[in-house]
Amino acid sequence: MAPKRTLADDLEDDFALDNDYVSDTEDAQTIVNTLEPAKASKKRKAETPAKADNTNKRVKSVATTDKPSGKGTTASKFSVPLEANDQADTWNKYMKKAHPGITDLELADHLMLPQHIYTTTPAPSDSYLEDLAKTAVSTGKSKNKVMHGAPQVLVICSSALRVIDLVKRLRPVSKRGVLKLFSRHIKISEQIKTLKTTAVDIAVGTPNRILKLLTDDALKVNRLRLVVIDCWQDDKMRVVIDMDDTRKDLFAIWQDVLLPASANPDYGFKLRLV
Structure with missing residues (x-):
């Protein structure tokens, strides 16, 4: 079993929109x-x-110096692999890095496999994320009828600023509103109420807030078709899968929610590092 994780709630709630990112x-x-x-x-x-x-x-x-300041250890340009095998290997490498004391035997129960990865043939472009979302969003009726709080596309980002940026890009993809799921200036009680009363196709958020909403069963995975791990790098070359502030909650989403759900034959979602 993976070691006990501590949610980064206090840190996430203190996220400062203007101060978290500082220019070189x-x-x-x-x-x-x-x-x-x-x-x-x-x-x-x-x-x-x-x-x-x-x-x-x-x-x-x-x-x-090329070494970034602040939390996070990615010091060079992060290259997102294209092949399913390479994407799974990259995920597992950073998951092990997030839990230094975990053994290979313990990690084996939580590995991402190539079969979990959404495969795509077109080469990535500037509209790659939008194209993936369009493919995943279905206008037909789902066999899982519960739609409130049950997106078809879930995008996980490193920061509130990045969430806001991607929400703007993804709005044209769906006729329904795109939900923003992060902590700063938005109370979790308000988001729970919105999720329980709102039909949604796309949700974009930070790991900590998404994990809390999944744990509270306000955010559901029964209609999920695609989970996008946004590997955008900030000015300090940090990536969501390798940031101290985000990676443990990110991998907890996988280990505690998505991986168990992937074994359910009624669920048919895939993941993709972008």
Whole structure:
């Protein structure tokens, strides 16, 4: 069994729309300000040119490093694999990384297999996500009649800002509204009420809020056809499957909800890293 997980509720609820992401320029300026105090002493002013040059080189070296600041360990461009085998392997690798103490035997019960991956032949394009959603959204009647709070497409993102961006892109795909599922400025009680009274085809959210809504049975998977793991990288090169703030809740969604549901013959959803 996987080790006991702790939900990142407190951290997710504190998500700040304006402060969570800082530009590389701001990071560099912070380092410069740290290295060079505002009030330099007379002795500092008397530095030799050679020493000053060395200081400048040091500042430049630190400020332009490729290693991102903040939480998350992805330090280079993340390349999303295309083949089902490679997608499953990538998922399992990061799932093991999220649980350092887990053994291969324990992990074996939670592995994603190629059969869980949605396969597609067209090469990814700028409208790849929209095309996937269009394919998954059905206008016909589902054999699972419960529609309130039961999307056909569930997109899992790293942040509230990213959710808002993808909701705008996905609105033309469905005649029904696209639900935003994240914590900042939206009470979970309000989202539960909306899900229990609203028919929905597409929902986009962050791992922590999605996990809570699934646990409360407000968000249902009985009509689910496609789960998209959005592997977009932020300015600090972080990805949802490798961020300290998101990965444990993300893999909990898989281990505790999606994987068991995938064994139900009445459910026919697939996953795709995009």
